[in-house]
Amino acid sequence: MFENEDLIALRDTTRRFAREKIAPGYAAREKSGILDRGLLKEMGAMGLIAPELPDWAGGSGVETMYSGVIIEEIAKADFNMGYAQILGSLEGQIVAGFARREVAEEWLPKLTAGEVIINIALTEPQGGSDAAALKLKMTRDGDDWVLNGEKTSISMADQSDATVVFARSGDEKRGASGVSALLVPMNLPGIKTTRFEDLGQHCIGRGSIFFDNVRVPRNMLLGDEGQAFRQVMQGFDFSRALIGLQCLGTARQSLDETWVFVKEREAFGQPLSAFQGVSHRLAEFDTKVEAARLLCLQALWLKDQGRPHTTEAAMSKWWPPLLAYETIHACLLMHGHSGYSRDLPFEQRLRDVLGLQIGDGTSQIMKTVIARSRVGREFVPY
Numbered sequence: 293m294f295e296n297e298d299l300i301a302l303r304d305t306t307r308r309f310a311r312e313k314i315a316p317g318y319a320a321r322e323k324s325g326i327l328d329r330g331l332l333k334e335m336g337a338m339g340l341i342a343p344e345l346p347d348w349a350g351g352s353g354v355e356t357m358y359s360g361v362i363i364e365e366i367a368k369a370d371f372n373m374g375y376a377q378i379l380g381s382l383e384g385q386i387v388a389g390f391a392r393r394e395v396a397e398e399w400l401p402k403l404t405a406g407e408v409i410i411n412i413a414l415t416e417p418q419g420g421s422d423a424a425a426l427k428l429k430m431t432r433d434g435d436d437w438v439l440n441g442e443k444t445s446i447s448m449a450d451q452s453d454a455t456v457v458f459a460r461s462g463d464e465k466r467g468a469s470g471v472s473a474l475l476v477p478m479n480l481p482g483i484k485t486t487r488f489e490d491l492g493q494h495c496i497g498r499g500s501i502f503f504d505n506v507r508v509p510r511n512m513l514l515g516d517e518g519q520a521f522r523q524v525m526q527g528f529d530f531s532r533a534l535i536g537l538q539c540l541g542t543a544r545q546s547l548d549e550t551w552v553f554v555k556e557r558e559a560f561g562q563p564l565s566a567f568q569g570v571s572h573r574l575a576e577f578d579t580k581v582e583a584a585r586l587l588c589l590q591a592l593w594l595k596d597q598g599r600p601h602t603t604e605a606a607m608s609k610w611w612p613p614l615l616a617y618e619t620i621h622a623c624l625l626m627h628g629h630s631g632y633s634r635d636l637p638f639e640q641r642l643r644d645v646l647g648l649q650i651g652d653g654t655s656q657i658m659k660t661v662i663a664r665s666r667v668g669r670e671f672v673p674y
């Protein structure tokens with residue numbers, strides 16, 4: 293469903309590349325703790341990063357559904373390589389839509405080529421869910437903006453080339469009004485990063501970014517001053533649908549491998565699949581994964597039609613990450629003792645997908661978004 297001949301061809305090419313080039317290094321990249329820039333460039337050369345961007349930005353101007361197909365296939369091979377692709381689409385859309393043209397022309401062709409990584413820096417130490425309470429200070433001094441403060445929990449903080457930073461340029465102490473966004477090269481003087489010891493996503497890494505009197509040229513402002521929440525943050529609907537597909541891609545791969553296993557492995561003189569406690573459980577997860585996938589594709593389809601999709605995107609962000617976690621958990625258990633070992637990929641997948649029940653907005657916040665769309669903000673104030 294939703295797929296024409298071009299999308300089917302793209303899926304086949306991406307799947308072949310992902311199986312041959314990406315899947316074999318999934319565990320090794322976890323040990324190295326860094327994203328493979330060579331692989332990223334190969335993905336870029338194949339047009340697999342942000343193909344929805346226009347030609348001048350290095351994209352192909354196709355529908356966002358193309359990125360949906362790509363992320364599913366990449367995440368089947370390596371959940372984390374999909375992360376780089378999501379950042380490409382999210383930041384690509386923000387920079388293409390809101391950066392000054394000369395800035396976008398400098399950064400986007402490198403982003404789509406896989407030569408640079410741009411992270412997104414919204415969360416602060418006092419809390420991420422109440423994003424409008426952010427405090428990072430941004431003041432004008434001559435031709436520069438000067439940044440002071442800390443962003444925390446930022447994916448790829450210490451291996452990015454630039455960051456999209458949300459900061460308070462107005463006098464208000466809190467609230468969406470007065471929040472601006474800047475594209476900030478990570479090599480500017482005054483920037484320091486740290487890395488956390490996380491449960492999963494080791495080759496992505498998460499950490500803080502400290503800004504100590506960092507001078508950012510004026511033309512790096514994204515959108516209008518004080519309008520970042522209204523303008524720039526709309527891109528999150530797109531990344532939420534992609535995150536859903538990323539998690540489900542990893543879940544689908546786990547299911548496919550487990551169907552093969554239960555057909556081959558025997559207990560009590562029967563293949564495991566003969567026991568309905570096994571095959572019906574797998575059939576249930578298979579059904580839910582397919583249903584959740586269609587939900588995410590619908591969000592992308594609505595976006596491509598220029599129709600509202602915030603509700604569907606929020607649904608795609610809370611259910612699929614949870615469902616993927618539960619699916620992979622069941623697949624691990626069905627592999628018995630071997631599923632618990634690092635020789636098989638299930639334990640790594642389980643740790644990797646877990647983070648996205650929190651990252652990019654928690655399940656609770658997504659449900660608030662959905663509830664507000666049904667009954668209005670005044671009836672769901674928090």
Ligand SMILES: Cc1cc2nc3c(=O)[nH]c(=O)nc-3n(C[C@H](O)[C@H](O)[C@H](O)COP(=O)(O)OP(=O)(O)OC[C@H]3O[C@@H](n4cnc5c(N)ncnc54)[C@H](O)[C@@H]3O)c2cc1C
Nearest residue numbers: 412414415419420421445446447647650651652654656674
């Ligand atoms: C793997 C991962 C990657 C991340 N990557 C990035 C990134 O690249 N950039 C970035 O800016 N941030 C990133 N984050 C941070 C993430 O966006 C925040 O962790 C998230 O928004 C929640 O904020 P918090 O952790 O401060 O929790 P808090 O806001 O302190 O919330 C704590 C708990 O309370 C619940 N809660 C809060 N308010 C409500 C409410 N109104 N109703 C019901 N429950 C509520 C939350 O759901 C949560 O369970 C990442 C996080 C993770 C885990």
